[in-house]
Amino acid sequence: MDFDDKIDLGMSRRDILKGSMAVAGAVAASTMPFSKAFAAGYPDHNLKSYIPTREGGGADRLHRAITGVWKNHLGAAFEPSFFPGAAGRVGYEKYMGLAKDDMYELLFGNMGPEVLNWVVKKPTFDLNTFQYFAQVDSDPGIIFVSRRSKFKTIDDLIAEGKKRTLNVGVSRLAHPATLGALALGRHTGAKFNPIPLSGGKNTRAGVATGEMDCGALPSGGIVNRKKGFKVLLMFSHKNPLPGRSENAPTMNDHFKTSMPSLIAGSRAFGVKKSAIAKHPERFAKIEKTLKEVFKDPAFKKAYAKTKSPWEFVGYRDAAQAAEYTKNIAKIGAEFKDLLTGKKT
Amino acid sequence: MELDYDLAFYVEMFARTFSFWWVILPAIFLGLIVGAIPGFSAANTIIILLPLTLAMDPETGLTFMVALYASSRMGAGIPAILVNIPGTAGAAATPLDGYPMTKQGRGQQALAMSFVASIAGGLLTTVVALISLPWLAQIAFYLHSVEMIVIMFFGISLIATIAAKDTLKGLIAGFFGLMIGFIGTDVVYETPRGTFGFLELYDKVPLIPALVGLFAISEAFAIIENQSILTERGKAAMGKPGWAATFEGARIAASKWWHITWNSIIGLVIGVVPGAGAAIASFVAYQQSKTYSKTPELYGTGHVEGLIAPESANNGVTSGTLVPLLVIGIPGGATAAIMLVVLQFHGVTVGPDLFLTSPELAFGPFTAMAVTYAIMVFSVLPLARYMSNITVVSTIYMAPIIISFTLVGSFVPRAYLFDMNLALVFGVIGYVARKTGYHVAAILIGVILGPLMETYFLRAMKMSQGDIMVIFSSSIGNTLWVLLVISMALPYFMDYRRNKAALNDPYG
Numbered sequence: 082m083d084f085d086d087k088i089d090l091g092m093s094r095r096d097i098l099k100g101s102m103a104v105a106g107a108v109a110a111s112t113m114p115f116s117k118a119f120a121a122g123y124p125d126h127n128l129k130s131y132i133p134t135r136e137g138g139g140a141d142r143l144h145r146a147i148t149g150v151w152k153n154h155l156g157a158a159f160e161p162s163f164f165p166g167a168a169g170r171v172g173y174e175k176y177m178g179l180a181k182d183d184m185y186e187l188l189f190g191n192m193g194p195e196v197l198n199w200v201v202k203k204p205t206f207d208l209n210t211f212q213y214f215a216q217v218d219s220d221p222g223i224i225f226v227s228r229r230s231k232f233k234t235i236d237d238l239i240a241e242g243k244k245r246t247l248n249v250g251v252s253r254l255a256h257p258a259t260l261g262a263l264a265l266g267r268h269t270g271a272k273f274n275p276i277p278l279s280g281g282k283n284t285r286a287g288v289a290t291g292e293m294d295c296g297a298l299p300s301g302g303i304v305n306r307k308k309g310f311k312v313l314l315m316f317s318h319k320n321p322l323p324g325r326s327e328n329a330p331t332m333n334d335h336f337k338t339s340m341p342s343l344i345a346g347s348r349a350f351g352v353k354k355s356a357i358a359k360h361p362e363r364f365a366k367i368e369k370t371l372k373e374v375f376k377d378p379a380f381k382k383a384y385a386k387t388k389s390p391w392e393f394v395g396y397r398d399a400a401q402a403a404e405y406t407k408n409i410a411k412i413g414a415e416f417k418d419l420l421t422g423k424k425t
Numbered sequence: 426m427e428l429d430y431d432l433a434f435y436v437e438m439f440a441r442t443f444s445f446w447w448v449i450l451p452a453i454f455l456g457l458i459v460g461a462i463p464g465f466s467a468a469n470t471i472i473i474l475l476p477l478t479l480a481m482d483p484e485t486g487l488t489f490m491v492a493l494y495a496s497s498r499m500g501a502g503i504p505a506i507l508v509n510i511p512g513t514a515g516a517a518a519t520p521l522d523g524y525p526m527t528k529q530g531r532g533q534q535a536l537a538m539s540f541v542a543s544i545a546g547g548l549l550t551t552v553v554a555l556i557s558l559p560w561l562a563q564i565a566f567y568l569h570s571v572e573m574i575v576i577m578f579f580g581i582s583l584i585a586t587i588a589a590k591d592t593l594k595g596l597i598a599g600f601f602g603l604m605i606g607f608i609g610t611d612v613v614y615e616t617p618r619g620t621f622g623f624l625e626l627y628d629k630v631p632l633i634p635a636l637v638g639l640f641a642i643s644e645a646f647a648i649i650e651n652q653s654i655l656t657e658r659g660k661a662a663m664g665k666p667g668w669a670a671t672f673e674g675a676r677i678a679a680s681k682w683w684h685i686t687w688n689s690i691i692g693l694v695i696g697v698v699p700g701a702g703a704a705i706a707s708f709v710a711y712q713q714s715k716t717y718s719k720t721p722e723l724y725g726t727g728h729v730e731g732l733i734a735p736e737s738a739n740n741g742v743t744s745g746t747l748v749p750l751l752v753i754g755i756p757g758g759a760t761a762a763i764m765l766v767v768l769q770f771h772g773v774t775v776g777p778d779l780f781l782t783s784p785e786l787a788f789g790p791f792t793a794m795a796v797t798y799a800i801m802v803f804s805v806l807p808l809a810r811y812m813s814n815i816t817v818v819s820t821i822y823m824a825p826i827i828i829s830f831t832l833v834g835s836f837v838p839r840a841y842l843f844d845m846n847l848a849l850v851f852g853v854i855g856y857v858a859r860k861t862g863y864h865v866a867a868i869l870i871g872v873i874l875g876p877l878m879e880t881y882f883l884r885a886m887k888m889s890q891g892d893i894m895v896i897f898s899s900s901i902g903n904t905l906w907v908l909l910v911i912s913m914a915l916p917y918f919m920d921y922r923r924n925k926a927a928l929n930d931p932y933g
Contacts, residue, residue: 136472137472137762137763137766142766162840163839165628166610166624166625166627166628167610167615167617167624167627167628168610168615170615170624170627171624171625171627171628174624175624198615201614201615202615202616246890248888253615254613254614254615255615274887274888274890276884276887276888277612277613277884277887278884279612279880282755282756282762283699285755286565286699286749286755289565289754289755290565290566290569290699290755291566292569292570305769306754308754309754386770388769388770420614421614422613422614
């Protein structure tokens with residue numbers, strides 16, 4: 082597989098064939114009494130989640146909100162293990178290296194930045210052996226400034242960016258929000274210099290203290306801090322939070338572009354494909370019960386505690402997740418030289 | 426931000442905070458314990474106790490967290506002084522003079538000095554922070570990457586100070602530490618460097634195993650060669666524990682009130698900068714203390730000022746980290762970030778408006794911190810007498826206890842077995858360093874401050890698009906550069922003057 086050209090987490094022809102075989106296997110297995118009994122006993126102990134970020138962060142809070150309700154539908158609780166480091170790389174490598182393919186061990190990651198990470202640097206495992214099966218939220222990337230900033234609109238920012246290079250605080254280089262900023266610069270002719278500040282908290286600090294001219298992050302951490310920051314632009318097809326973002330325009334609307342939606346926060350559950358192939362009935366139960374969580378009012382209540390907008394929440398299946406990763410990987414490949422420092 | 430509160434308001438706030446004594450007291454003792462065990466920090470304890478704090482109302486929960494945070498900072502200094510094991514990186518400069526005091530049989534006195542420096546420094550900076558909140562918060566707007574590079578150099582220059590006795594060995598140790606500190610992925614392009622293929626090193630060399638290995642395990646290997654931590658003179662000097670040593674220690678520390686004041690202010694200023702922390706503050710304070718001391722040659726031998734400087738500075742950081750959190754909504758450190766999560770859970774939005782809408786929550790953390798320090802005078806200071814008894818325990822028992830406890834501590838932050846092995850590797854490195862005359866503190870300074878300096882440097886370089894002159898592009902930064910040069914040249918100048926005076930002394 083040529084990594085530069087293709088990052089496809091489940092939608093290549095070979096994968097579709099494999100998937101079809103898995104489904105066929107599932108159908109065959111479901112006809113066997115032994116398999117039925119085997120599935121009925123699942124799960125008989127807690128599941129383990131590999132989270133490639135630090136404890137206490139946004140992924141942790143969302144994972145707690147989901148699994149706190151999911152356990153009631155599935156009949157078993159989730160034990161999270163955190164493997165931060167190297168922009169998620171450590172967590173994925175650990176998962177692919179250590180997790181058993183018995184459907185008791187899942188991964189909960191943020192697809193956008195993590196897929197981009199693989200675009201810039203190939204992982205040690207074969208990407209075709211892993212699959213996201215459920216995307217659980219969609220938080221669009223944005224350009225934002227401090228309330229103290231002299232830039233009040235995206236046009237102010239672009240005008241300044243045509244005069245001098247603007248420093249844009251970003252969580253990390255290989256991030257959908259960074260791609261948004263670079264794409265905006267390419268389209269308008271403004272000069273943006275993305276500065277990786279290692280996480281959303283540091284990025285907000287960089288913008289709030291005036292070290293950065295503006296920032297590019299997922300919107301969730303900014304719209305909750307309306308008094309400190311102003312959203313100038315969104316990289317989604319539609320602004321999902323018009324009220325909370327003061328009707329910030331989208332890039333496609335404002336600049337008449339046709340860029341794919343750059344969802345910067347896209348948390349999803351993933352699993353080894355071999356686990357799906359070996360235990361299709363277990364996988365079916367996982368999918369079915371996770372879908373139920375999104376219809377359960379208890380989840381909305383638990384999610385409210387994360388303080389993230391409910392508008393971001395939504396269950397998207399494996400095909401939709403694969404479509405998303407394909408788009409992100411494609412744009413990432415376009416900017417690969419900038420993300421790897423081969424071009425500045 | 427304009428704040429217009431009269432004295433009556435502050436009095437009422439303090440009285441209100443004292444009514445939370447029932448929360449503060451257990452938090453103090455819990456903080457002392459978790460601070461003293463390497464690997465258990467205030468931040469991860471607060472995460473573990475989140476279900477408890479979230480169940481409390483926001484004011485009670487905040488008071489609990491603040492008290493735990495303040496006392497854990499003080500707790501980290503206890504093993505640093507008594508057994509040469511800093512509980513956290515923020516106490517890494519404490520054993521430089523604290524442990525030699527213990528070996529001389531002055532452990533109880535050293536603890537009392539450390540407690541007084543911590544309490545006075547913490548109390549003073551909390552009151553300063555409370556009074557000057559709006560102005561203090563402005564520091565974060567002026568100390569950016571370029572300025573932080575120079576501040577890092579202040580800390581790193583301590584390597585040269587430590588190397589004064591054997592320059593070559595000191596510099597080799599410091600350089601070795603810096604090399605270890607650069608292991609991991611770089612902060613800009615996330616390229617792995619020097620990881621030897623270990624995934625566990627991608628996120629830099631973890632600090633706790635390095636700290637545990639270099640100080641604790643190597644110390645355990647070293648002390649096992651003797652029957653006691655104490656020297657023969659130390660055993661004789663220690664005598665029977667009583668209150669006198671505590672009072673004497675407290676008196677000596679109190680007599681250094683000016684030293685405590687300016688070192689704790691260094692801590693406060695560094696604490697206000699998001700991302701900077703107690704480790705930077707304590708190394709910078711130690712370096713500054715020695716530079717301007719009248720007796721720099723005594724540092725490292727059990728000098729009072731060498732103990733007081735890092736302890737007052739790292740407690741000054743505690744109130745500093747709360748300033749950007751409450752005034753501009755940006756946490757100054759990991760513990761402050763978790764406090765933010767708890768406040769958000771209760772629907773509290775931090776920022777300037779909080780001082781107008783919920784002054785009890787905005788000022789509460791500062792009054793809680795001040796009250797915590799005040800309560801610690803009566804609850805912690807007397808413990809020095811009993812804690813120091815640990816130094817008379819035979820090393821046959823002490824060494825295995827240290828190794829087993831600290832190995833567990835090195836496992837806790839990331840739950841990687843790899844980290845326990847890493848701690849043992851650092852233990853061997855530390856032991857060899859001790860036996861061959863290389864200073865482990867110089868290695869540790871490199872390990873702690875090297876990655877931080879690299880982060881600020883690479884960030885500044887990226888912002889300037891590769892122009893190295895960016896490090897001289899800010900007037901505040903340039904002022905700091907001049908101060909750095911002065912502080913590094915001053916000891917040589919003072920030496921020169923002393924030597925000249927000695928030559929001119931007809932009785933010399």
